[in-house]
Amino acid sequence: MPKIIFRLLLSFIVFVTVFVLIQQYLTPNSFGKYGHYRADAIDDNKMRTSxxxxxxxxxTCHQDVYDLKSEDVHDRVRCESCHFPKIAGSVDCEVMPPKVEGTLEFCAQCHAINLGRLKKGVPQLDFKEHKGDQNCIECHNVHAPWELKE
Structure with missing residues (x-):
């Protein structure tokens, strides 16, 4: 066997061996117990705060806001889509109320012009023309955005 073939074969064997060793070292022990997943991830997720x-x-506390929202275009949007759940599920929101930022960037996540989005669904705005120097919630009621504040 020529030396070049021998060296190439030896290099290939060394590469594969190093790859297998690294893979064995980096793969968690619980990997593969329930399929192509790390089984310990189930326990890790149980430990997270909901x-x-x-x-x-x-x-239960905000029936008036819910009624206002249910009569508007945001009726299908769930509360925690805008009021991000930043506090534990066991903590009362009166202790730590979830706030809506109402910034241009926040509202633009849904309302900026997007050619991939249906025009008849979510209203799309050209924020360069629509917005002045204010945040959206300075002019719009967040639970009924068609109602403008005075």
Whole structure:
């Protein structure tokens, strides 16, 4: 066997061996127990604090806001889509109320012009022409955006 072929074969074997060793070292012990997943991830996720409370929890205290929202175009948008659940599900929102930023960047996540989005669904705005120097919630009621503030 020529030396070049021998060296190439030896290099290939060394590369594969190093790859297998690194893979064995980096793969967690619980990997593959429940398929192509790390089984310990289930326990890790159980230890996390639950932040999502659900819209039913919001309605118990904020029925008036829910009624206003249900009569508007945002009726299909869930509360925690805008009021990010930043507090534990067991903490009362009166202790740490979830705030809506109402900034241009925040509202533009849904309302900026996007050619991939249906025009008849979410209203799309050209924020360069629509916005002045204010945040959206300075002019619009967040739960009924068609109602402008005075």
């Amino acid at each position: 932040y999502y409370k659900g819209e039913e929890s919001c309605v």
